[in-house]
Amino acid sequence: MQNRLLMFYGTECSHCHDAEPIIDKLAQELKLKVTKLEVWHNSENKKLMVKFDKIKCGGVPFFYNEKNGKALCGNQSEAVFRKWMKGD
Incomplete structure (x- = not known):
């Protein structure tokens, strides 16, 4: 299965805007x-976010890895995002 990575965000969400450059950098790398x-x-x-939100995050940013079902809630360190993105 493809390692499909999803970032759920809100347009006006400052936490989402803070996480986005880290996610973009790691995705490119x-x-x-x-x-x-x-x-x-x-x-x-x-609706899709609610479907995947098994950890009961309930807000954004919310991150979901379809390959392994791992989810992250809120801003994380670059190391945590990297591990999530790689599917570890």
Whole structure:
């Protein structure tokens, strides 16, 4: 299965804006694609986030790795994001 990485965010979310440059940097470095889905103004994306939110994050930023089912809630360190993106 492809290592599909999802970043759920809100347009006006400052925490999401803080995480985005780290995610973009790592995606480029690891040659991975992160699909970014806005949830505050898109109900379909919100439904998808709720479906994947087994850790009960309930907010954004929320990150989900479809390959291994690992989720992250909120901003993380670069090391934690790297591990999540690699599927470790």
